[in-house]
Amino acid sequence: MSELIQFHNGRRVLDRDFFHEEFSTADYLKDFYSRVDDQAMQFVLNFLPTLVARVGKIDRVLDFGAGPTIHVAVAFRNTAKEIYIADYLPQNRNELLKWHNKSSHFEWDETLKILAKAEGTSFPEQVTMEQSARDKVKGIFHCDCLKSPSVDAPQNLAGQFNAIVTIFCIEYCCKTQAEYKQSIANVAEQIAPGGHFIMGGILEETWASFGGRIFSCLYITQEVMFQTLRDAGLEVDDPKECKYYEVNGIFLICAKKKEKEV
Numbered sequence: 472m473s474e475l476i477q478f479h480n481g482r483r484v485l486d487r488d489f490f491h492e493e494f495s496t497a498d499y500l501k502d503f504y505s506r507v508d509d510q511a512m513q514f515v516l517n518f519l520p521t522l523v524a525r526v527g528k529i530d531r532v533l534d535f536g537a538g539p540t541i542h543v544a545v546a547f548r549n550t551a552k553e554i555y556i557a558d559y560l561p562q563n564r565n566e567l568l569k570w571h572n573k574s575s576h577f578e579w580d581e582t583l584k585i586l587a588k589a590e591g592t593s594f595p596e597q598v599t600m601e602q603s604a605r606d607k608v609k610g611i612f613h614c615d616c617l618k619s620p621s622v623d624a625p626q627n628l629a630g631q632f633n634a635i636v637t638i639f640c641i642e643y644c645c646k647t648q649a650e651y652k653q654s655i656a657n658v659a660e661q662i663a664p665g666g667h668f669i670m671g672g673i674l675e676e677t678w679a680s681f682g683g684r685i686f687s688c689l690y691i692t693q694e695v696m697f698q699t700l701r702d703a704g705l706e707v708d709d710p711k712e713c714k715y716y717e718v719n720g721i722f723l724i725c726a727k728k729k730e731k732e733v
Contacts, residue, residue, distance in 0.1 A: 484678055486687040487644050496539045496562045499684025500577050506541065510518055515638055515671050516585040519546050522725040525714055526550065526667045529633035533557060534639030535614055535622065535658055536653045539566035540605060542582055543636045546565070546590075550604040555632070557614035557622050567611050570601075573600050579586045616644050616654035622661055635662050638723075639670035641688045643679070652699045659703040662728045668705055672696070674720040693717075696724075704729045 475553045485493050503512050523546045526532075532545040532551040539556050544554045558564050569575035579601060614622040616637075620629060639660060645651040655670075662668055673679075674696065676688045697707050705726040706712035710725040 474657065479574075480671050484685045484687045486646060490560055491577040493684055494560055494686075495682045495684075496560075497568050498567075498684075500539055503584050504577075504579070507585055507670070508560075508638065508657040509565040510719070511639070511673065512582075513585065514716075514718055514721045515723065516542060516582065517589045519543070519669075520586065520590045522669050522714060522723060523547055525725055526634050526669070529666075531555065531628070531632050532634040533622065533624075533632040533635040533661065534580060534643070535635050535661075537563070537567070537617065538640075539570075541567070541570055541579060541601070541715065542586055543638065543733075544604040544608060545579075545583065545586060545600050547634075548600065548607055550639040551607060551611045551634070554604065555610045555612065556608060557612040557624075559613065559615055561613075564611055564613065571605055571608055571611065573605075577624045577675075582650060616641055616658055617650065619660065620658045621654075621657040624661075630661055631663050632661055633663050634669065635659070635728065636669040636671075637671075639673065641670070642672050642676075642691055643686060645689045646687075648689070648691070648695060651691060651695075655699050656703045658698075659705060664728060665726055666728050668700070668703075668728060669723065669725045670700075671721075671723045674722060676705055676720065692720075696722075700724070700726055 503509050529551050531553045532547045533555045535557050537556045556567055583600050612623050641654050645654055674693055677684050677690050678688055700707045707726045714725045716723045
Protein backbone atom coordinates (compact mmCIF):
# COMPACT_ATOMS: atom_id res chain seq x y z
CA MET A 472 0.00 0.00 0.00
CA SER A 473 1.08 3.61 -0.44
CA GLU A 474 2.90 5.20 2.46
CA LEU A 475 1.21 8.54 1.84
CA ILE A 476 -2.47 8.85 1.00
CA GLN A 477 -3.30 12.02 -0.96
CA PHE A 478 -6.61 13.66 -1.79
CA HIS A 479 -7.74 16.00 -4.58
CA ASN A 480 -10.98 17.93 -3.98
CA GLY A 481 -11.89 15.40 -1.32
CA ARG A 482 -11.25 12.41 -3.59
CA ARG A 483 -8.49 9.89 -3.01
CA VAL A 484 -5.53 10.06 -5.42
CA LEU A 485 -4.36 6.59 -6.41
CA ASP A 486 -0.75 5.79 -7.29
CA ARG A 487 0.78 2.74 -8.98
CA ASP A 488 0.16 0.58 -5.90
CA PHE A 489 -3.53 0.60 -6.85
CA PHE A 490 -3.20 -0.02 -10.59
CA HIS A 491 -4.08 -3.71 -10.51
CA GLU A 492 -7.29 -3.26 -8.56
CA GLU A 493 -8.40 0.23 -9.60
CA PHE A 494 -7.39 0.69 -13.26
CA SER A 495 -10.48 -0.12 -15.31
CA THR A 496 -9.62 -0.95 -18.91
CA ALA A 497 -13.22 -0.43 -20.03
CA ASP A 498 -13.48 3.00 -18.36
CA TYR A 499 -10.13 4.10 -19.80
CA LEU A 500 -11.16 3.23 -23.34
CA LYS A 501 -14.61 4.76 -22.91
CA ASP A 502 -13.40 8.05 -21.43
CA PHE A 503 -10.46 8.69 -23.75
CA TYR A 504 -11.04 6.79 -27.01
CA SER A 505 -14.78 6.54 -27.65
CA ARG A 506 -15.26 10.19 -28.62
CA VAL A 507 -11.61 11.29 -28.49
CA ASP A 508 -12.56 14.74 -27.22
CA ASP A 509 -9.63 14.88 -24.80
CA GLN A 510 -7.03 17.46 -25.82
CA ALA A 511 -4.07 15.23 -24.96
CA MET A 512 -5.31 12.31 -27.06
CA GLN A 513 -6.11 14.58 -29.99
CA PHE A 514 -2.61 16.05 -29.77
CA VAL A 515 -0.97 12.62 -29.86
CA LEU A 516 -3.05 11.32 -32.75
CA ASN A 517 -2.38 14.42 -34.83
CA PHE A 518 1.39 14.59 -34.31
CA LEU A 519 2.34 10.90 -34.01
CA PRO A 520 2.25 10.22 -37.78
CA THR A 521 4.87 12.93 -38.36
CA LEU A 522 7.24 11.23 -35.93
CA VAL A 523 6.55 7.81 -37.41
CA ALA A 524 7.51 9.19 -40.82
CA ARG A 525 10.65 10.67 -39.28
CA VAL A 526 11.70 7.24 -37.98
CA GLY A 527 11.11 5.68 -41.40
CA LYS A 528 11.26 2.01 -42.36
CA ILE A 529 12.39 -0.20 -39.47
CA ASP A 530 12.46 -3.84 -38.46
CA ARG A 531 10.94 -3.67 -34.95
CA VAL A 532 8.92 -1.19 -32.92
CA LEU A 533 7.76 -1.60 -29.32
CA ASP A 534 4.83 0.28 -27.80
CA PHE A 535 5.88 0.32 -24.13
CA GLY A 536 3.12 0.88 -21.58
CA ALA A 537 0.47 0.87 -24.28
CA GLY A 538 -2.39 0.31 -21.89
CA PRO A 539 -5.26 -1.25 -23.88
CA THR A 540 -4.62 0.98 -26.91
CA ILE A 541 -3.70 0.24 -30.52
CA HIS A 542 -3.07 3.64 -32.10
CA VAL A 543 0.73 3.31 -31.95
CA ALA A 544 0.58 -0.11 -33.61
CA VAL A 545 -1.72 1.28 -36.30
CA ALA A 546 0.55 4.28 -36.86
CA PHE A 547 3.51 1.97 -37.56
CA ARG A 548 1.59 -0.55 -39.69
CA ASN A 549 3.21 0.59 -42.95
CA THR A 550 6.74 1.32 -41.72
CA ALA A 551 7.65 -1.48 -39.27
CA LYS A 552 8.17 -5.11 -40.26
CA GLU A 553 7.32 -6.27 -36.74
CA ILE A 554 5.21 -4.58 -34.05
CA TYR A 555 5.35 -5.48 -30.37
CA ILE A 556 3.07 -4.17 -27.61
CA ALA A 557 3.74 -4.25 -23.87
CA ASP A 558 1.85 -3.23 -20.75
CA TYR A 559 2.16 -3.69 -17.01
CA LEU A 560 -1.44 -4.63 -16.28
CA PRO A 561 -2.97 -8.02 -17.14
CA GLN A 562 -6.40 -6.46 -17.77
CA ASN A 563 -4.87 -4.26 -20.47
CA ARG A 564 -2.92 -7.11 -22.05
CA ASN A 565 -6.09 -9.20 -22.10
CA GLU A 566 -7.88 -6.45 -24.04
CA LEU A 567 -4.96 -6.25 -26.49
CA LEU A 568 -5.13 -10.01 -27.00
CA LYS A 569 -8.86 -9.75 -27.65
CA TRP A 570 -8.23 -7.01 -30.19
CA HIS A 571 -5.55 -9.10 -31.86
CA ASN A 572 -7.84 -12.11 -32.25
CA LYS A 573 -10.83 -9.93 -33.23
CA SER A 574 -12.89 -10.72 -30.13
CA SER A 575 -12.79 -7.22 -28.60
CA HIS A 576 -16.05 -5.28 -28.55
CA PHE A 577 -14.43 -1.83 -28.47
CA GLU A 578 -14.84 0.25 -31.62
CA TRP A 579 -11.76 2.25 -32.66
CA ASP A 580 -13.51 4.17 -35.46
CA GLU A 581 -13.23 7.67 -33.95
CA THR A 582 -9.57 7.20 -33.07
CA LEU A 583 -8.71 5.85 -36.51
CA LYS A 584 -10.51 8.71 -38.27
CA ILE A 585 -8.28 11.27 -36.54
CA LEU A 586 -5.15 9.23 -37.19
CA ALA A 587 -6.07 8.68 -40.83
CA LYS A 588 -6.71 12.40 -41.35
CA ALA A 589 -3.33 13.26 -39.82
CA GLU A 590 -1.66 10.72 -42.10
CA GLY A 591 -3.53 11.87 -45.18
CA THR A 592 -4.83 8.32 -45.54
CA SER A 593 -7.61 7.82 -48.06
CA PHE A 594 -10.89 6.14 -47.12
CA PRO A 595 -10.25 2.73 -48.75
CA GLU A 596 -7.17 2.25 -46.58
CA GLN A 597 -9.03 3.35 -43.43
CA VAL A 598 -11.08 0.17 -43.67
CA THR A 599 -7.94 -1.98 -43.41
CA MET A 600 -5.94 0.07 -40.87
CA GLU A 601 -6.62 -2.24 -37.93
CA GLN A 602 -6.05 -5.45 -39.84
CA SER A 603 -2.81 -4.16 -41.31
CA ALA A 604 -1.60 -3.49 -37.77
CA ARG A 605 -2.80 -6.90 -36.52
CA ASP A 606 -0.83 -8.61 -39.24
CA LYS A 607 2.37 -6.95 -38.02
CA VAL A 608 1.89 -7.58 -34.27
CA LYS A 609 4.26 -10.40 -33.28
CA GLY A 610 4.04 -10.26 -29.51
CA ILE A 611 2.15 -8.79 -26.53
CA PHE A 612 4.36 -8.67 -23.44
CA HIS A 613 4.40 -7.69 -19.78
CA CYS A 614 6.58 -4.68 -18.98
CA ASP A 615 7.66 -2.72 -15.92
CA CYS A 616 9.63 0.50 -16.36
CA LEU A 617 10.98 0.24 -12.81
CA LYS A 618 12.87 -2.96 -13.63
CA SER A 619 15.77 -3.93 -15.86
CA PRO A 620 15.14 -5.56 -18.25
CA SER A 621 11.97 -3.51 -18.48
CA VAL A 622 10.11 -5.78 -20.90
CA ASP A 623 9.53 -9.54 -20.71
CA ALA A 624 10.48 -10.23 -24.30
CA PRO A 625 12.46 -13.14 -25.75
CA GLN A 626 16.23 -12.83 -25.33
CA ASN A 627 16.77 -12.33 -29.07
CA LEU A 628 14.79 -9.06 -28.84
CA ALA A 629 16.72 -7.60 -25.89
CA GLY A 630 18.10 -4.23 -26.93
CA GLN A 631 17.03 -4.86 -30.52
CA PHE A 632 14.03 -2.55 -30.95
CA ASN A 633 14.68 0.03 -33.65
CA ALA A 634 12.06 2.28 -32.09
CA ILE A 635 10.34 2.36 -28.72
CA VAL A 636 7.25 4.46 -28.13
CA THR A 637 5.91 5.25 -24.66
CA ILE A 638 3.03 7.69 -24.26
CA PHE A 639 1.41 8.89 -21.00
CA CYS A 640 3.12 6.12 -19.10
CA ILE A 641 6.36 6.87 -17.23
CA GLU A 642 5.20 9.85 -15.18
CA TYR A 643 2.17 7.90 -13.93
CA CYS A 644 4.31 4.97 -12.77
CA CYS A 645 6.89 6.93 -10.77
CA LYS A 646 6.73 8.50 -7.33
CA THR A 647 10.07 10.36 -7.39
CA GLN A 648 12.34 12.02 -9.94
CA ALA A 649 14.95 9.38 -9.18
CA GLU A 650 12.48 6.69 -10.22
CA TYR A 651 11.60 8.68 -13.33
CA LYS A 652 15.24 8.90 -14.39
CA GLN A 653 15.85 5.22 -13.75
CA SER A 654 12.65 4.21 -15.53
CA ILE A 655 13.52 6.07 -18.71
CA ALA A 656 17.02 4.60 -18.62
CA ASN A 657 15.49 1.12 -18.23
CA VAL A 658 13.24 1.61 -21.25
CA ALA A 659 15.90 3.29 -23.40
CA GLU A 660 18.37 0.44 -22.90
CA GLN A 661 16.03 -1.75 -24.99
CA ILE A 662 16.55 0.49 -28.04
CA ALA A 663 19.10 -0.67 -30.59
CA PRO A 664 22.01 1.78 -31.10
CA GLY A 665 20.95 4.43 -33.57
CA GLY A 666 17.30 3.61 -32.95
CA HIS A 667 14.60 6.09 -31.94
CA PHE A 668 12.77 6.85 -28.70
CA ILE A 669 9.36 8.48 -28.99
CA MET A 670 7.87 9.67 -25.72
CA GLY A 671 4.66 11.51 -25.03
CA GLY A 672 3.67 12.92 -21.69
CA ILE A 673 2.44 15.80 -19.61
CA LEU A 674 4.57 18.43 -17.90
CA GLU A 675 3.95 20.06 -14.52
CA GLU A 676 0.88 18.00 -13.66
CA THR A 677 0.10 15.94 -10.56
CA TRP A 678 -3.03 13.93 -11.44
CA ALA A 679 -5.32 12.56 -14.13
CA SER A 680 -8.82 11.13 -13.84
CA PHE A 681 -11.09 8.66 -15.63
CA GLY A 682 -13.84 6.30 -14.64
CA GLY A 683 -14.54 8.26 -11.47
CA ARG A 684 -11.00 7.68 -10.15
CA ILE A 685 -8.03 10.02 -9.80
CA PHE A 686 -4.51 8.75 -10.46
CA SER A 687 -1.30 10.47 -9.43
CA CYS A 688 1.15 11.93 -11.94
CA LEU A 689 4.73 12.83 -11.10
CA TYR A 690 5.39 16.56 -11.46
CA ILE A 691 8.05 16.90 -14.16
CA THR A 692 9.44 20.05 -15.77
CA GLN A 693 10.68 20.30 -19.33
CA GLU A 694 14.21 20.78 -18.02
CA VAL A 695 14.07 17.57 -15.97
CA MET A 696 12.59 15.63 -18.87
CA PHE A 697 15.27 16.73 -21.34
CA GLN A 698 18.12 16.08 -18.90
CA THR A 699 16.73 12.63 -18.15
CA LEU A 700 16.74 11.78 -21.85
CA ARG A 701 20.33 13.07 -22.18
CA ASP A 702 21.41 10.89 -19.28
CA ALA A 703 19.77 7.89 -20.98
CA GLY A 704 21.96 8.36 -24.06
CA LEU A 705 19.47 10.10 -26.33
CA GLU A 706 20.34 12.90 -28.76
CA VAL A 707 18.05 15.69 -27.59
CA ASP A 708 20.28 18.68 -28.37
CA ASP A 709 20.87 18.05 -32.07
CA PRO A 710 17.88 19.27 -34.13
CA LYS A 711 18.81 16.77 -36.83
CA GLU A 712 18.36 13.91 -34.37
CA CYS A 713 15.48 15.21 -32.26
CA LYS A 714 12.00 16.59 -32.91
CA TYR A 715 9.89 18.11 -30.15
CA TYR A 716 6.25 19.22 -30.05
CA GLU A 717 4.50 20.79 -27.07
CA VAL A 718 1.05 22.33 -26.58
CA ASN A 719 -0.18 23.40 -23.15
CA GLY A 720 2.31 21.14 -21.39
CA ILE A 721 1.42 18.10 -23.49
CA PHE A 722 4.48 16.94 -25.41
CA LEU A 723 5.79 14.46 -27.93
CA ILE A 724 9.49 13.99 -28.51
CA CYS A 725 11.42 11.78 -30.91
CA ALA A 726 15.13 11.42 -30.18
CA LYS A 727 17.76 9.15 -31.63
CA LYS A 728 19.80 6.87 -29.40
CA LYS A 729 23.53 7.43 -29.61
CA GLU A 730 25.56 4.90 -31.48
CA LYS A 731 27.89 2.75 -29.41
CA GLU A 732 31.33 4.23 -28.95
CA VAL A 733 34.09 2.34 -30.72
